[in-house]
Every structure is written in structure tokens, then in C-alpha cells.
Amino acid sequence: MSSHKIRVQAENFDAAAEGAALTRGRRDVGALVSFIGLCRDEAGTLEALELEHYPGMAEEEIARMVGEAERRWPLLGVTVIHRHGRILPGEQIVLVLCASAHRAAAFAAAEYLMDFLKSRAPFWKKEHRADGGQGDWVAAKDADEAALARWGER
Amino acid sequence: MRLVYFASLRERIGKSVEEVDVPGSVRTVAELIDWLGARDEAYAATFADGLARTAVDKKHARREASIVGASEVAFFPPMTGG
Numbered sequence: 001m002s003s004h005k006i007r008v009q010a011e012n013f014d015a016a017a018e019g020a021a022l023t024r025g026r027r028d029v030g031a032l033v034s035f036i037g038l039c040r041d042e043a044g045t046l047e048a049l050e051l052e053h054y055p056g057m058a059e060e061e062i063a064r065m066v067g068e069a070e071r072r073w074p075l076l077g078v079t080v081i082h083r084h085g086r087i088l089p090g091e092q093i094v095l096v097l098c099a100s101a102h103r104a105a106a107f108a109a110a111e112y113l114m115d116f117l118k119s120r121a122p123f124w125k126k127e128h129r130a131d132g133g134q135g136d137w138v139a140a141k142d143a144d145e146a147a148l149a150r151w152g153e154r
Numbered sequence: 155m156r157l158v159y160f161a162s163l164r165e166r167i168g169k170s171v172e173e174v175d176v177p178g179s180v181r182t183v184a185e186l187i188d189w190l191g192a193r194d195e196a197y198a199a200t201f202a203d204g205l206a207r208t209a210v211d212k213k214h215a216r217r218e219a220s221i222v223g224a225s226e227v228a229f230f231p232p233m234t235g236g
Contacts, residue, residue, distance in 0.1 A: 037236055052161050053235075054228060057212035082235065094236055114236055120214065122228075123235030124161035137162045140232030 002070050004078040008058045010085040013095050022077045022099050029076050031103040033110040035096040041089035047128040050135075051093070053084045054122035065116045069098070072112070073105035080113060082123065112151055118144040155221070157190075160230035166200045167229075176221070183208045184217040186227060207232060 005022075007013075015036055023029045039049050066078050077099035087093055096113045100106040117123075125138040155176050159167045180189045187206075191198030200206070208215050209228040221227055 052164075054158075054160055054209070054212070054230070057209055057228070060212055061214070118236040119233055121235040122160065122209070122230065122233055124231065125234045126161070137231065138234045140234050145232075 002075045002077055004066050004070070005080070006059055006062050006066060007081045008053060008055075008062070009081065009083060012083070012092060013081045015092070015095055015097075018079050018081065018095060019097055022079055022097055026076065026099075028101060029099045030101045031106040032097065032099045033103070033106040035094075035110050035114055036092055037094040037114075039087045039089050039091050039093055045130050046089055047130045047132075047135075048089070049087045049093075049138075050126040050128060051084045051087060052124045052126065053082075057122050058082070058084075061121050062117070065113055065120065069109045069112055073098075073100065073109045075100050075105060075109055078109070078113070080117070082117065082121065084123065086128075115144070115147045115151065119148055155224065156226045158226060158228045160228065162231045163200060163206060163229050167197065181220060181222050182217065183210065183215055183219050183221060183227070186221055187217075201229075205231065 015034055019032055019034055023032055062080050066080060069075060069078065075098055079097040081095040083093055094117060096110050098106040098109040127135040127138060129135050156171060156173055158171045164170050176186065180186050187201050191201055206229050210219055210221055210224045211226055
């Protein structure tokens with residue numbers, strides 16, 4: 001049976017500890033896929049990202065996505081942690097862990113969850129620039145929206 | 155009814171939350187957007203590009219979705235999570 005943990009928090013997370021917690025005491029997990037999204041500064045211009053979220057809906061929407069992933073694949077455990085607030089380049093933003101008996105389901109579910117977190121979880125990123133200039137909201141990418149289409153939902 | 159705004163929409167509207175008395179004739183998200191725009195040009199300008207996403211009681215909702223009996227409607231730009 002699958003267990004899942006969903007957290008929306010300002011604090012950082014320990015991916016290794018979360019992975020250990022997900023598999024502790026279990027003998028049936030054969031695959032644990034971990035995805036960590038980091039705050040990236042491509043051109044030396046980013047001071048920090050400010051992540052705004054919709055409290056309540058963020059947790060509910062992630063729970064809905066996890067439930068759909070559990071319906072589609074034989075998962076044994078899922079952990080999703082998404083941070084909000086001010087995040088510096090190099091820091092962690094999001095963690096997705098998917099445990100299953102075999103790797104195919106764990107890989108697919110992790111990719112599915114990330115695709116939906118990008119475009120359906122109510123989070124918005126604002127850039128604060130290193131030169132002190134007025135930052136801008138990060139624009140949604142058409143590619144992220146297109147990525148949803150392959151899962152055949154919405 | 156409570157209206158909440160996020161990210162660039164929050165900045166353009168100039169507030170994150172407000173309480174409004176919506177007439178009973180306003181029954182869908184689309185009608186709510188039209189009603190808000192008719193009351194205040196700033197709202198009309200904010201919603202003019204048609205890109206705003208909406209949620210009714212914290213669930214994603216399209217323009218034709220009902221707002222009858224809803225306690226909270228949210229407006230926000232396309233999401234950039236992950």
C-alpha cells in the first residue's frame with residue numbers, strides 16, 4: 001500500500017533523510033526515484049527568487065496530483081515538498097520522491113508529478129535582480145503546458 | 155464573497171483580498187469578471203488579456219464554472235511552480 005507525505009513550507013528539506021523515511025522498515029520497495037528542483041541563476045543576474053503560493057489550495061492541488069499518480073501507477077510511497085518564500089540560487093525549491101517495486105512506475109510518476117507541479121500547483125516565482133533592479137514575474141512556458149498534454153488530462 | 159489575488163494580478167489590482175456583495179444575476183466566473191470590470195476600469199484592464207486563471211473555493215475553475223454558493227474566488231496568472 002502507498003503512503004504519501006505532502007508539505008508546503010518555507011524551510012529547506014533534507015532529500016536523503018526524506019528518502020530514508022519513505023523506505024524505512026519496508027522490504028517491498030525496489031525503486032526510489034528522487035527529483036530535486038534547484039533555484040538556478042543562468043547569467044549571474046539573479047539575487048533570489050520569491051515564491052508566492054496560495055495557502056490551502058497548494059496543498060490540496062498537490063494532494064490531488066499525488067492521488068492521480070497513485071491511481072495510474074503501482075506506487076508504494078510518495079513525498080512532495082515544495083518551498084515558498086525567498087530562495088537563493090543553488091538552494092533547493094522542490095522535492096519529489098516516488099517509491100515503487102520497479103523503476104518504470106517510479107520514474108513515470110515522478111515525471112508526471114513534476115509536469116503538474118509546474119503548471120497546475122498554485123505557485124508563482126518572482127525574480128529579484130542582482131543589480132537591484134525591479135524584478136519580474138517568471139513567465140509560464142508554453143513547453144510546460146505542452147508537457148501536460150502527453151498525460152492525457154485537461 | 156471573498157476575492158483573492160495572487161502574484162502579478164495582486165500587484166495590478168493593488169490588494170490581495172477583498173469582500174464583495176455579488177448580485178444573484180452573476181452566476182459564473184466569466185460573469186464575475188465582467189461584473190468586476192464594469193464596476194472598475196482597473197479591473198477591466200487587468201482582465202482584458204484573458205490570461206487570468208481562476209479557482210473557485212480553491213479548485214481550478216474555467217470561465218463557465220458556477221460561483222453560486224462559493225465563498226472564495228481566486229484570480230492569478232499562469233502558474234510557475236516546480
